[in-house]
Amino acid sequence: MSSTSDASTVPQKKSRVEFDPSDIIADPGLRKPIEEYDIGIRDQVRREYLLMGPCQPVGHNFPRKQQGKDLRSFKEVWFQKFDWLEYSVEKDAAYCFYCYLFKQSRGDKLGIDAFTKTRFSNWKKAMEVFTEHVGGVNSNHNNARRHCEDFKNQRQSVSHIFSSHSREMEIAYRARVTAVLRVVRFLLLQGLAFRGHDESSSSTNRDNFLEMLNWYGTEVESVGRVINENAPGNNQMTSPQIQKELVRACAEETTRVIIDEIGDSHFSILLDESRNKSIKEQMAVIVRFVNKQGQVIERFLAVEHVADTSASSLKTALDGLFARYGLSISRLRGQGYDGASNMKGQFNGLKTLILNENPFAFYVHCFAHQLQLVVVSVAKGILAISDFFSYVTIIVNIVGASCKRRDVLLQKQHDKIVEKLEKGEIFSGRGKHQETNLARPDDTRWGTNYTTLIRLFTMWESVLEVLENVCNDGNVAEQRGIASGLIQRMESFEFIFILHLMIKVLGLTNDLSNALQQKDQNIVNAMGLIVTVKKPMQDLRENGWGIFLEEVKSLCVAMSVSVPNMEDSISVRGRSRRGGQLVTYYHHYHAEIFIAVIDLLTSEMNNRFSETST
Incomplete structure (x- = not known):
């Protein structure tokens, strides 16, 4: 009993608090007070804010409000006079950067709470209060400023540490940091993982970071002399924390170069939101601008964590990002998102919230994305087409369900190509008759469906033979039944009619999609390309039925598929035979499929690419 009691009184080891980069918030009105951070990470938080610098949104449209008899607002010129001054876009208030990071717990009120916890927004007395806040030599503000300078100047604040080290050790330290940083930069450039599951000294593969650093040391003698066993035990520079700090430093420097490249010019933004592996909502931000050489440049700027994907949350995150990097919505000249209501909503979407602040930030929906929505609408809006794509997906899944079936398909296709080459039916040449396989269709990229249909048509006989093998020799009865049904359907x-029609239609839209995604494409050319696609579609509708039907009949004859008499009757699709609703084969294929597909495609293109929407 006593031993149990003694064990329960043993103090538990306190877990180490980890630094979370998402706690670093640019807007001073939304930050957590520095004293609320765990003391173990407080200096790291200060370093992150010092790297970021004070929040000074140059170019922001500062709101005017009634103060006394006049309308007053924050003045941008105050940033030039007071380098410590910060402005909160969210709170429309001023704060002190030095006092937030290094304020002391004693002294006058203006040095402790004003400009940190208590926001200041009395613009009438701004210059007077700012000067009073700075105060004399030993004021709280100046003491905080000196602490900040000492903190940044590590050589001065920890001079006793450096004094105990020789010049040679400092040179070795710099060489070690440089070597580690080069490895970090290479892994970042190639998008490779840093760490592995076993990084112990006995591991045969310690993964990319450590293995590459070791290789670097063996290849370059000067590096080998300062890393691993040749480095002090407490200064190896290989810990995960050091790796993360170097990665963040590289990210900050890269972002700084992008911001400098933008300069004071106008720019546009491209946004999209998605959920990452750890189930966190994120917003990806890309800036698009014209550089000093007149080239249109797109740069990936940041991935911002958001509480949710509502328009207000996205707008708040975007404002914080702009404030952090000194960008302004007033310089925004374009915004591009997908068609979701939270992004392009007419009343409460992100597009509208930005347009309320800056009416010149024109919204443009990605043309390639709109075109994909057109094709999706056609594929899902007509029963026969939707049914067809469902069967195509099942065929691809059955044929490619195992490595054995894929190998059989490749071998059969190879044998048929060789046979046709020997007979002179086809000819060899660069880019012709390459080894290929069925492509799996993707609902979010309808260009893959075009590739799938082309390969299915090219490998028709080989696919049928693989399905026959599954039907005859399959181990699972259910799959044998499915394979039998797929042969009958193909x-x-x-099936052949719709396959030929969709190859023809998707071929036109696929070429247009590729053209719209070119980097040098502009909106005028894009609209011209859309018009050029509408014309052959309309010509196919009005004059192409007879030729198209003969092509399908020829294919059916070549594939040993029976062609129905177009004057015979069949039941209406989606209706039971008991209802007695019959139509001719001609009406079914001409009106319900051929005309319906072209009309729906044309209608969707007119709606999504009208002059109003573009």
């Missing part, structure tokens, strides 16, 4: 006139 060898039907309707």
Whole structure:
């Protein structure tokens, strides 16, 4: 009993608090007080804020409000006179950068709470209060400023540490940091993982970072002399924390170069939101601008964590990002998102919230994305087409379900190509008849469906033979039944009719999609390309039925598929035979599929690419 009691009174070791980069908030009105951070990470928080610098949104449209008899607002010129001054876009208030980071717990009120916890927004007396806040030589503000300078000047604040080290040790330290940083930069450039599951000294593979650093040391003698066993035990520079800090430093420097490249010119933004592996909502931000050489440049700027994907949350995150990097919504001249209501909503979307502040930030929906929505609408809006793509997906999944089936498909296709080459039916040449396989269609990238249909058509006989093998020799009865049904479906006139039609239609839209995604494309050329696609679609509708039907019949004859008499009757799709609703084969294929596909495609393109929407 006593031993249990003694064990329960043993103090538990306190877990180490980890630094979270998402706690660093640019807007001073939204920050957590520095004293609320754990003392173990407080200096790291200060370093992050010092790297970021004071929040001074140059170019921001500062709101005017009634103070006394006049309308007054924050003045941008105050930033030039007071380098410590910060402005909160969210609170419309001023704060002190030095006092936030290094304020002391004693002294006058203006040195402790004003400009840190208590926001200041009396613009009428701003210059007077700012000067009073700075105060004399030993004021709280100046003491905080000196602490800040000492903190930044590590050589002065920890001079007793450096005095105990020789010049040679400092040179070795610099060489070690440089070597580690080069490895970090290479891994970042290639997008490679840093760490592995076993980084112990007995591991045969300690993964990318440590293995590459060791290789670097063996290849370069000067590096080998300062790393691993040749470095002090407490100064190896290989810990995960050091790696993360160097990665963040590289990210900050890269971002700084992008901001300097933008300069004071106008720019546009491209945004999208998605959920990462750890189930956190994130907003990706890309800036698009014209550089000093007149080139249109796109740069990935940041991935911002957001509480949710509502328009207000996205706008708040965007404002914080702009304030952190000194960008202003007043310089924004374009915004591009997807068609979700939270992004392009007419009343409460992110597009509208930005336009309320800056009416010149024109919204443009990505043309390639709109075109994809057109094709999706056609594929899902007509029963016969939707049914067709469902069967295509099942065929690809069954044929590619195992390595054995994929190998059989490749071998059969190879044998058929060789046979046709020997007979002179096809000819060899660069880019012709390359080894290929069925491509899996992707609902979010409809260009892949075009590739899938082309390969299915090219490998038709080989796919049928693989399905026959599954039907005859399959181990699972369910799959044998599915394979039998797929053979019957593929060898039907309707399947070949729709396959040929969708290859023709998707071929036109696929070429247009590739053209719209070119980097040097502009909106005028894009609209011209859309018009050029509408014309052949309309010509196909009005004059192409007879030729198209003959092409399908020729394919059916070549594939040993029976062609129905167009004057015979069949039941209406989606209706039972008991209802007695019958239509001719001609009406079914001409009106319900051929005309319906072209009309819906044309209608969707007119709606999504009208002059109003573009």
